[in-house]
Amino acid sequence: MTKSWSGGKVRAARALVRRRGRFQQCQRCGCDLDLDQDPWHAGHVTDRMDGGSDLDVAAECPRCNLRAGGRRGAAITNARRSANKATDQRLVKW
Numbered sequence: 001m002t003k004s005w006s007g008g009k010v011r012a013a014r015a016l017v018r019r020r021g022r023f024q025q026c027q028r029c030g031c032d033l034d035l036d037q038d039p040w041h042a043g044h045v046t047d048r049m050d051g052g053s054d055l056d057v058a059a060e061c062p063r064c065n066l067r068a069g070g071r072r073g074a075a076i077t078n079a080r081r082s083a084n085k086a087t088d089q090r091l092v093k094w
């Protein structure tokens with residue numbers, strides 16, 4: 001069972017990234033980020049779906065994070081939910 005990526009974990013990841021310094025670059029596009037001024041996300045260096053750790057995170061601009069990780073993760077999560085539901089229904093029938 002995959003643990004969810006939300007709430008306290010996101011806060012912990014953001015704190016982890018922020019401790020590396022105020023000025024960082026987006027790990028995907030390389031744009032400059034001022035972590036105290038600009039909107040930014042903590043993005044997985046290795047996708048969670050590829051076995052990445054929730055502590056293996058880096059700063060990303062929202063544009064990159066929402067385009068790359070967010071949509072892919074949501075699509076996979078939704079697909080898994082559908083698959084689980086199908087399995088449940090089969091178990092009920094049997």
Ligand SMILES: [Zn+2]
Pocket residue numbers: 026027028029030031060061062063064065
């Ligand atoms: Zn970016």
